[in-house]
Amino acid sequence: MEKKKGKMNKIKSVDYSKWGYLFILPFFLAFFIFQLIPLVSTVYYSFFEYYRSGLKVIGPTPVGLANYKALFESDFLKYTGNTIILWIAGFLPQIVISLLLAAWFTDLRLKIKGKQFFKVVIYMPNLIMASAFAMLFFALFSANGPVNHALVNMGILKEPFRFLSSVAGARGLVALMNFLMWFGNTTILLMAAVMGINPSLFEAAELDGCTPTQTFFKITLPMIRPILVYVLITSMIGGLQMFDVPQILTNGKGTPDRTVTTIIMYLNNHLYSKNYGMAGAVSVVLFIICAILCLLVYFNLNKDDTINATRKHRGKKGGAK
Amino acid sequence: MEVKTSKVRTVLAYILLLILTFLCLFFFYILIVNSTRSHAQIMKGFSAVPGKAFVVNLKHVIHDANIPVLSGIKNSLIVSAGAAALATYFSAMTAYGLYAYSFKFRKAAFIFIMLILVMPTQVSALGFMRLMDNMGLLNTLWPLILPSVAAPAVFYFMYSYMQSSLPMELVEAARIDGCSEFRTFNRIVLPIMKPAIAVQAIFAFVQAWNNYFIPALIISDNKKKTLPILIAALRSADFLKFDMGKVYMLITIAIVPIIIVYILLSRYIVAGVALGGVKE
Amino acid sequence: MASISFKNVVKTYENGVTVIPDLNLDIEDKEFVVLVGPSGCGKSTTLRMIAGLESVTDGELYIGDRLINAVPPKDRDIAMVFQNYALYPHMSVYKNMAFALTLLKEDKNVIDEKVHEAAKILGLEEYLDRKPKALSGGQRQRVALGRAMVRNPSVFLLDEPLSNLDAKLRTEMRSQISKLHQRLGTTFVYVTHDQVEAMTMGDRICVMDKGVIQQFDTPQELYDNPCNLFVAGFIGSPQMNFVDAVVEKADNGYALKFGETSLKIAKDELADYVGKTVVVGIRPEDLSFDKDFLQDGNTIKANVDLDEMMGSETLLYLAYGDDKLIAKVPSPCPAHTGDDIEMIVNLERLHVFDKETEQAIVNC
Structure with a gap:
């Protein structure tokens, strides 16, 4: 008897796939409504002239790339420069010190006591409300604030230093805050990465005669390269978004002389003054930059993921041996 | 020779650690000290010793009509708790959907979420504002809570956790036992995910608590503002009229509750950072 | 139901x-x-x-x-x-x-x-x-x-x-x-x-x-x-021994020949296989030193590679030309590693398989 191939009514079987769609629906629905539509809308308005002049509303009228033209003729590039400078000033110390601490904490020969205490302390600033942190620094480092009082009393300064009026001072404060807020997080991430490296590699290196410094540069660093790249790119994306700290520190003005104004502060100004056209243009340019960085992160994650593969998670397998 | 350089490095390490600890803790120490001193005391000079004006400052802050702190705390709590609950529950649900079921767009969906993993929400702020305006949700807390349903970073953490801790056999056993799919998720999967949910709930809560940029665009009504927006309002207020005691007290209110929770749960929080590995 | x-x-x-x-x-x-x-x-x-x-x-x-x-x-x-x-x-x-x-x-x-x-x-x-x-x-x-x-x-x-x-x-x-x-x-x-x-x-x-x-x-x-x-x-532990053999006509039936061994077997199913090579299957427990089973030609001469005493039984790992065989005999076993021995095949329990199709021809 021949088996009927390609029957008209194929017998159905148990199929759970529709549940997959149901379970992921809320996420994608929320994303669609709260991120995708806004993004499309933002891009849309970037091609329109749409702002407020006094009490009148001008537009919306389509003007093609006029907003973008105006964008690059404005101080946008200066603000981009500011953002990058502020980011690097915080990131460089952050990555150097995090690497240093991660190396020391994971070095078995250096018996550092109180590791848990230090870990708790350095991570803490990451949880601080950035705007409150900036407000705090504003109060502490003002001309009449505690820091100046202390420095003058100790004789280090003759008279109060106007941190907030000097370019180096203001930028330095922003960089310091960013550094404090993030170096703990980076240290713990890097520590986890280093601990994911097979210990026999280090033992082999020691037998081969490697000094700790050599081990660090020749073995540790190359092995955690994917995570370093990840930290770099995500920090860059975060840096481009820098807002809370400089905004609160300078009350949105970027003093002195708009050297502390960041891209998002610029965007925020347009949003507040209801200049939707320009706000759209800024957003789109920023989006394109971030999208490129996003892709870099994605490809980096998908490369050889040995570090993550060897790291054991602490989960328990239910009921199984 | 080796032992000696080891000792030198250890000393160097301690010195650096102490400097960093000082930097991390000093500013908050000053903060708390100054929140206990009156405006006059603060203006007089720096002091390492706390004062006695804590309650007074607290009273001033609470009764300040321009900065409604109590409603600020309430709003921040509602938003943060809501965001944390939504983010963790729906991220677990989405992770489960992609982990336990095979369907046509499974791979595409996963890749998509990985692509948007680190994309910031600020770039669509303009469109978001206008959409909330059109939906009549401006000046409400909903726009600060609802978008948390789609939280790619939390999703990835949950997904990784499932890969290592949720064997499909449990789901199969539940199916044979007669459990419906949705019930299996709520009664079997979620209890197993408790550690991951706890860690991510804390991070989501803190992130929502500290969130400033987009909430400031949505909320204009004083009574609906969250704490970060109130801080910004304080900053842009008339400087000369500042009562510095009040300023420090307000900052303390914004920061210290989180610090206290952190200290109590620090072991789990720090472990959670490492567990989540590269993806926060 | x-x-x-x-x-x-x-x-x-x-x-x-x-x-x-x-x-x-x-x-x-x-x-x-x-x-x-x-x-x-x-x-x-x-x-x-x-x-x-x-x-x-x-x-x-x-x-x-x-x-x-x-x-x-x-x-x-x-x-x-x-x-x-x-x-x-x-x-x-x-x-x-x-x-x-x-x-x-x-x-x-x-x-x-x-x-x-x-x-x-x-x-x-x-x-x-x-x-x-x-x-x-x-x-x-x-x-x-x-x-x-x-x-x-x-x-x-x-x-x-x-x-x-x-x-x-x-x-x-x-x-x-x-x-x-x-x-x-x-x-x-x-x-x-x-x-x-x-x-x-x-x-x-x-x-x-x-x-x-x-x-x-x-x-x-x-x-x-x-x-x-x-x-x-x-099925069966240790695994059945497989040896290639040629089918020849013999009086009262057929003989499976390999090396010096000739196993007499009177099954008609082998008629089509005369002159061809087949696979003979002998279970380890069907190889013994028991002279009661001795018939004309049903012995295998081999060398003991290793003997494993398992308690009541002993496993003998045998080298037979290029082939390896396993025998299971009751303990104590007279043979030891290195010995040249002669084992007797139980003809009542032979299995013969078609070399190409791998299907069974005869199960005694």
């Missing part, structure tokens, strides 16, 4: 790989059937199709008279014991066992009765309040059994339930499961890769390879009359 029938069942995975090309299998009600075979032979897939955890790509699957291709697992009246037990880690033993009944909203007292009854049979009564992580492997195994028992299903499915246990526990649990089958009187389908387990527990055994049933028979039949080389080599 809980018989199980596969009719022309095909299983193809999403990536296009067909693991089961055309399965026809009839399991009778109340039977204890073992699906056995090497890794990847399709036995687990077959079991999971009965459970409804794998979809049936083509063909028909029946439990009793019911076509169950599209019926979800919970409506099939089956229970399953997983290799890794799959106990709910956040529930106590009691709750694990009661879960299915709780979902059916059964009366609390009825549930209590059933759980305690199962717990008593399996010796779990003092563990009812514990969580799985506080139990040993054997205890978890019994909880998994109890969870299945409580549901009183018409079909019991077991997927390599003993693989994670140590040898001693395994033997103990084997008898427990067999007794359970007698007590419950339901259909049992049991998957394992261990042929010893299969032989001791099954009413009938289904030997599978590459998704195809090789032979479906009682243990004794599989042992005495394997239908092809695969089954002959799979």
Whole structure:
């Protein structure tokens, strides 16, 4: 008897796939409504002239790339420069010190006591409300604030230093805050990465005669390269978004002389003054930059993921041996 | 020779650690000290010793009509708790959907979420504002809570956790036992995910608590503002009229509750950072 | 009625790989059937199709008279014991066992009765309040059994339930499961890769390879009359010896000749194979020093590579030209490593296979 191939009514079987769609629906629905539509809308308005002049509303009228033209003729590039400078000033110390601490904490020969205490302390600033942190620094480092009082009393300064009026001072404060807020997080991430490296590699290196410094540069660093790249790119994306700290520190003005104004502060100004056209243009340019960085992160994650593969998670397998 | 350089490095390490600890803790120490001193005391000079004006400052802050702190705390709590609950529950649900079921767009969906993993929400702020305006949700807390349903970073953490801790056999056993799919998720999967949910709930809560940029665009009504927006309002207020005691007290209110929770749960929080590995 | 029938069942995975090309299998009600075979032979897939955890790509699957291709697992009246037990880690033993009944909203007292009854049979009564992580492997195994028992299903499915246990526990649990089958009187389908387990527990055994049933028979039949080389080599420990031999005509029948050995065999099925090479199968236990079996030419001269004393029996690893043979003889064994010996073949228990088709020609 021949088996009927390609029957008209194929017998159905148990199929759970529709549940997959149901379970992921809320996420994608929320994303669609709260991120995708806004993004499309933002891009849309970037091609329109749409702002407020006094009490009148001008537009919306389509003007093609006029907003973008105006964008690059404005101080946008200066603000981009500011953002990058502020980011690097915080990131460089952050990555150097995090690497240093991660190396020391994971070095078995250096018996550092109180590791848990230090870990708790350095991570803490990451949880601080950035705007409150900036407000705090504003109060502490003002001309009449505690820091100046202390420095003058100790004789280090003759008279109060106007941190907030000097370019180096203001930028330095922003960089310091960013550094404090993030170096703990980076240290713990890097520590986890280093601990994911097979210990026999280090033992082999020691037998081969490697000094700790050599081990660090020749073995540790190359092995955690994917995570370093990840930290770099995500920090860059975060840096481009820098807002809370400089905004609160300078009350949105970027003093002195708009050297502390960041891209998002610029965007925020347009949003507040209801200049939707320009706000759209800024957003789109920023989006394109971030999208490129996003892709870099994605490809980096998908490369050889040995570090993550060897790291054991602490989960328990239910009921199984 | 080796032992000696080891000792030198250890000393160097301690010195650096102490400097960093000082930097991390000093500013908050000053903060708390100054929140206990009156405006006059603060203006007089720096002091390492706390004062006695804590309650007074607290009273001033609470009764300040321009900065409604109590409603600020309430709003921040509602938003943060809501965001944390939504983010963790729906991220677990989405992770489960992609982990336990095979369907046509499974791979595409996963890749998509990985692509948007680190994309910031600020770039669509303009469109978001206008959409909330059109939906009549401006000046409400909903726009600060609802978008948390789609939280790619939390999703990835949950997904990784499932890969290592949720064997499909449990789901199969539940199916044979007669459990419906949705019930299996709520009664079997979620209890197993408790550690991951706890860690991510804390991070989501803190992130929502500290969130400033987009909430400031949505909320204009004083009574609906969250704490970060109130801080910004304080900053842009008339400087000369500042009562510095009040300023420090307000900052303390914004920061210290989180610090206290952190200290109590620090072991789990720090472990959670490492567990989540590269993806926060 | 809980018989199980596969009719022309095909299983193809999403990536296009067909693991089961055309399965026809009839399991009778109340039977204890073992699906056995090497890794990847399709036995687990077959079991999971009965459970409804794998979809049936083509063909028909029946439990009793019911076509169950599209019926979800919970409506099939089956229970399953997983290799890794799959106990709910956040529930106590009691709750694990009661879960299915709780979902059916059964009366609390009825549930209590059933759980305690199962717990008593399996010796779990003092563990009812514990969580799985506080139990040993054997205890978890019994909880998994109890969870299945409580549901009183018409079909019991077991997927390599003993693989994670140590040898001693395994033997103990084997008898427990067999007794359970007698007590419950339901259909049992049991998957394992261990042929010893299969032989001791099954009413009938289904030997599978590459998704195809090789032979479906009682243990004794599989042992005495394997239908092809695969089954002959799979069943029996140590494995059957295979030697190439040429068929020659001899008085009163035929002779299988290899080396100096000539095995006389009077089976007509060999008529077509005169002059051709066939594969002769001799089980290790059918090689001996017993002179009672000596006939004209039925000896094999070999050298002992290694002797392994196993207690009541000794295994002799023999080098025979380029071939290797294994013999199983009672202890104490007269031969030792390095000796040149002559072993006698029991002609009543020979197996002959077609060298190309690998099918059995003769099973004595």
